[in-house]
Amino acid sequence: MxxxxxxxxxxxxxxxxxxxxxxxxxxxxxxxxxxxxxxxxxxxxxxxxxxxxxxxESREEVLLALLTEAAGRYRAETADTFPQWADPSAPAAVRARQVAARLAATFAAHSMLCELLSAQHAILEHNISVDVATRYKRASRDAIRWLGEQLREPLPELDDERALRAAHMVVILVGALWTRSRPAPSLLAAFRADPSLAFMHPAFTEAFEAAIATFLTGLIAQAADAT
Structure with a gap:
């Protein structure tokens, strides 16, 4: 010490x-x-x-600061790679799946970021002052806007509003699926004992990739219908 x-x-x-x-x-x-x-x-x-x-002011503020730093590292490591995440000559639906695969792989490689995102709403956003909440949410907003801008590189079919929705859903799904892919020991034992429960214990990368690919494909179709 x-x-x-x-x-x-x-x-x-x-x-x-x-x-x-x-x-x-x-x-x-x-x-x-x-x-x-x-x-x-x-x-x-x-x-x-x-x-x-x-x-x-609290352990929650410490962990939110860690989350902000972890998100910054993710941006720094991926910022220049988005144009290569999908084959520009491929159909939009194929590019959506390619982007989803890359999102899944890159988030899975940042386990602390995923762990903190999984605790964001239920734990970290409690026991904090208005000043801390405002500072954190502004940083979060800027990070989501950044991700939305990056997603438009391989998926130009998305307008600004839909790209922002996609980026926000990425954050939501990372937190939700990271938690579900890491159950408590008693739940893990139950899943192993009863194969009919296996679908409730998704592998993070596969589940996230499938979910965000479906969401991106839906947004692209929606954008096409609107034109």
């Missing part, structure tokens, strides 16, 4: 925040989001809970 002295400068404060975030990220390698407590986090970084409040 590290022992810190109070940060005096803006640079020291920023470094302290990053130390807290790195520690929280390490905890997520060991446990689910719901098990990350402010008590344990403060113990690991060597700060009292009252001292932690100088940097983050």
């Amino acid at each position: 590290a022992t810190f002295h109070r940060a005096r400068s803006a640079e020291q404060r920023a470094e302290r925040r990053q130390s807290i975030l790195r520690t929280a990220a390490g905890m997520l390698d060991e446990m689910p989001v719901a098990a990350v407590s402010l008590n344990e986090l403060s113990r690991r970084v060597g700060l009292s809970k009252s001292a932690m409040a100088l940097y983050f």
Whole structure:
């Protein structure tokens, strides 16, 4: 456990925040989001809970900051690749499936992002101030707008409004299907014991790819009908 002295400068404060975030990220390698407590986090970084409040108002704010950082890494790693996600000469429905496959693969490669998205509405958006909520939701809005813009590269049939809807659905489906693909041990045992329950335990990549491909294909058809 590290022992810190109070940060005096803006640079020291920023470094302290990053130390807290790195520690929280390490905890997520060991446990689910719901098990990350402010008590344990403060113990690991060597700060009292009252001292932690100088940097983050709650463990939810810490985890939302981690989510924002994880989303930033996803954007940085995929930003230049979207034009190559689909064969431009292929029919729209084929390109939708190709894009869906790439979305599934790239999100699956960012497990912390998926884990945090799965806890976003039920856990992370509670116990936060209006200031934190506003800051986070604005960052979320900008990330969704960015993804919508990227999706229009391989899928030019989507107008701005439909691309934004597609991007928002990507985020929703990642969170929902990541949770369902990682059930509690008792549920996992039940699924193994009764094959008729297997469809309730989807593999994340396959389930997400199928769901978002269907959604994208529907939006493309809708756009064609509107012209």
